Amino acid sequence: MAAKSGYTRPRPLAEDAAPPPPSAVLYVANCGPAVGVTDADVRAAFGAFGEVAGVQAADSSGARVIVRFHEPAAAEAAIAALHGRPCDRLAGRVLHIRYSVPVKPKAVPGGSLPVALAASELGIPGIYMVEEFVTAAEEQELLAAVDSRPWKSLAKRRVQHYGYEFLYETRNVDSKQFLGELPAFASMVLEKITSFPVVKKCTTRLVDQLTVNEYPCGVGLSPHIDTHSAFEEMIFSLSLAGPCIMEFRKYPRGSWRAPSMVNGVDEDISQEPECIRKAIFLPPRSMLLMSGEGRYAWHHYIPHHKIDDVGGRVIKRNSRRVSFTFRKETLLIGFCYLVP
Ligand SMILES: O=C(O)CCC(=O)C(=O)O
Ligand SMILES: [Fe+2]
Numbered sequence: 001m002a003a004k005s006g007y008t009r010p011r012p013l014a015e016d017a018a019p020p021p022p023s024a025v026l027y028v029a030n031c032g033p034a035v036g037v038t039d040a041d042v043r044a045a046f047g048a049f050g051e052v053a054g055v056q057a058a059d060s061s062g063a064r065v066i067v068r069f070h071e072p073a074a075a076e077a078a079i080a081a082l083h084g085r086p087c088d089r090l091a092g093r094v095l096h097i098r099y100s101v102p103v104k105p106k107a108v109p110g111g112s113l114p115v116a117l118a119a120s121e122l123g124i125p126g127i128y129m130v131e132e133f134v135t136a137a138e139e140q141e142l143l144a145a146v147d148s149r150p151w152k153s154l155a156k157r158r159v160q161h162y163g164y165e166f167l168y169e170t171r172n173v174d175s176k177q178f179l180g181e182l183p184a185f186a187s188m189v190l191e192k193i194t195s196f197p198v199v200k201k202c203t204t205r206l207v208d209q210l211t212v213n214e215y216p217c218g219v220g221l222s223p224h225i226d227t228h229s230a231f232e233e234m235i236f237s238l239s240l241a242g243p244c245i246m247e248f249r250k251y252p253r254g255s256w257r258a259p260s261m262v263n264g265v266d267e268d269i270s271q272e273p274e275c276i277r278k279a280i281f282l283p284p285r286s287m288l289l290m291s292g293e294g295r296y297a298w299h300h301y302i303p304h305h306k307i308d309d310v311g312g313r314v315i316k317r318n319s320r321r322v323s324f325t326f327r328k329e330t331l332l333i334g335f336c337y338l339v340p
Pocket of ligand 2: 226
């Protein structure tokens with residue numbers, strides 16, 4: 001019996017819910033090869049009510065089938081005659097018959113979510129993105145610099161930490177363990193950061209901690225907010241080598257819980273209850289600034305996709321993505337502010 005009919009069982013009905021609308025397609029339970037009923041038997045039994053267009057397995061149980069008539073009237077007559085009654089043509093077997101419903105197409109992850117190409121389209125206060133923040137030559141230099149240094153392997157990606165070690169277990173920095181100044185290879189980025197369009201004044205150094213993340217093709221990052229108490233307001237993230245989609249999620253008060261850590265990796269809670277979702281495309285060499293509401297009230301998340309739909313254009317993540325995330329540890333006193 002052929003599978004993949006494109007139809008399935010109607011959901012169990014609440015008492016006051018409307019039943020599936022009448023159609024020419026029936027979902028028939030207690031019927032199929034697992035209970036000794038062949039395709040030909042089904043055709044013979046249902047053919048008495050009209051021409052049968054097809055008989056297919058409803059699922060892998062072997063005991064539920066989809067019967068498609070050409071005419072809805074035939075399906076109606078079959079339900080009236082056979083549902084819940086012994087069927088003579090099937091040796092007295094009692095069938096349970098309902099109208100079937102089409103299988104809902106599986107959503108492409110993030111597929112329905114429009115992806116902004118600019119922060120202004122995203123409309124989250126405090127999120128800014130500058131394209132071509134570094135040149136292609138600078139990008140190559142930065143990649144060569146980190147590739148000549150030791151990576152630390154996590155479950156799905158590799159990281160390097162500078163300034164302060166980031167402790168994934170506590171989502172905090174080890175402020176007692178100063179690893180030293182940010183490396184020389186990062187100074188060109190640091191200079192550019194101080195002239196980032198919205199960053200106006202800074203009484204101390206703007207950033208003092210750098211996490212380099214290397215994501216293999218298709219690997220993302222679970223939804224999180226960088227610990228409020230560990231880092232100051234501005235978090236900069238430079239994308240190199242490959243693009244990604246960054247999704248932002250704002251959860252209604254109280255409905256979000258922090259993902260727990262499993263072997264040093266965030267538990268995937270991407271299927272949590274309703275939230276407002278927005279997404280932006282981060283091309284290689286772009287710099288993202290998360291500040292204010294965008295940094296404190298929205299979780300950021302990189303979906304684990306190999307292919308993304310960006311405004312109808314299919315973007316393949318066929319290379320690694322390396323990000324440089326610059327933050328400021330909260331220990332030192334000083335402040336920077338943003339031009340509104
Ligand atoms: O890879 C990125 O751009 C973001 C990294 C990030 O959110 C983090 O390390 O906390
Ligand atoms: Fe983050």
